[in-house]
Amino acid sequence: MSLWSSINRLVFKRTSTFALAVASGTFFFERTFDVISQSIFENINRGKLWKDIKHKYEE
Template sequence: MSLWATLNRTVFKRTSTFFLAGAAGTFFFERTFDVISESIFESINKGKLWKDIKHKYEQ
């Protein structure tokens, strides 16, 4: 049985499982995108962020 037939039988056949798969995919995509974006932002701005310079200003 092909991958498409298995996917169609398990996910796309019922609306509830299709919605659940879409919601789960959206959640994991959002978390992955957020983590990657945050790491790129922090690497570009290393040394300029508050967590990097707060020791200079706190007593």
């Protein structure tokens, strides 16, 4: 049995499993995108963020 046949039989055949696959895929994509975006933002703005300069202003 081919890979597509297996995926089709396990995921796409029933609406409930398809909806669950879409919801879980969306969740993991959103979480991964958020982590990568945050990492890029912090990398670009290193030294300008509060967590980097907080020691200068706290007593």
